[in-house]
Amino acid sequence: MNSSVPHLTDSAPQPLLAEIVDYVLARQADEHTIEHAYQCLLEMLSVGFTALQNLRCAQLLGAILPQAHTPGGARVPGTSYELHPASAAFVIGAIGEWADGPVPASTYSSATTSGVLAVADYRSRRAMLRGQQAPTMREVFTAMIASHKIQARLEGVKKSDQVEIGYAIPAHVASAAMTVAMMGGTREQVLGAMSSVSVDATACTPRSQVAIAREAVSNGVCQALLLMNDEVSSKASVPQDSSGLIEGGFLRAPLPMDMSASTRHRFENSVKAYFAPKQAECITALVGDRAKVERMSVCGFVAAMVKN
DSSP, X not given: XXXXXXXXXXXXXXXXXXXXXXXXXXXXXXXXXXXXXXXHHHHHHHHHHHHTTSHHHHTTOSOSSTTOOOTTSEEOTTSOOEEOHHHHHHHHHHHHTOOSSOOOOOSSOHHHHHHHHHHHHHHHHHHHHTTOOOOBHHHHHHHHHHHHHHHHHHHHHHHTTSSOXXXXXXXXXXXXXXXXXXXXXXXXXHHHHHHTSBOOTTOSOSOOHHHHHHHHHHHHHHHHHHHHTTSSOOOOOOOSOOTTHHHHTGGGSOOOOOOOTHHHHHXXXXXXXXXXHHHHHXXXXXXXXXXXXXXXXXXXXXXXXXXX
């Protein structure tokens, strides 16, 4: 870690770091917020499937080098790509926020949602290959909610001037912390992922905030996976007891607004326009039963969305 660059653990209040770590490791969600997350995932996918019909968008996607795919890696819905989870997170986020015209307001960040989905698919496929229990889509929805609340908490801290952080930091921290937690990391590893995030507010070049957040999520996933492979380390520590902070912080973080009934309609229209009729019929039938989707393995759900 470059000691000349300030990091989150250098300037953020220690109780705040403890609050984030504890929330990430003990994340949970009720039925109301799970439904929100489900609708937001459908919204992101519908935008993505529509974007993939645009040649200008499709030409920008894929592996950095032609044919440089990663067998067993994370897949990108609507394509046949298998990529490193960090690359997949970037591509999923790119198509999930592509727009030539008006796009429905997103209530969860498509950038952090893309990171959650990419990491979950990678972990799910790896578990299946090893004969282990694969994570379910309910875990994806729970992680989406947690990522949203982490971002909201850090945005609140930023606005209150408790710590000086750049625009990309909330998305970067949320994706790094959540990736480590989803991969089974410890408290120290979650903190290590957060401590690797630079808080230099001038580090971002002049680009759209959406592009900055998308890149931050990809970087967060990459840093977290490196840490889980012992390629990044941190000696940072946080207080072990943050009792009361969860109640006072994350549970009060704003939840997304209610999604309109048109979400399902937009998703079905995008699926029918992009996929072959038989696959489109299977996909629309699948998403009509949220309870069934929740019980599905992540790799099973994503497999249904891969273009045949």
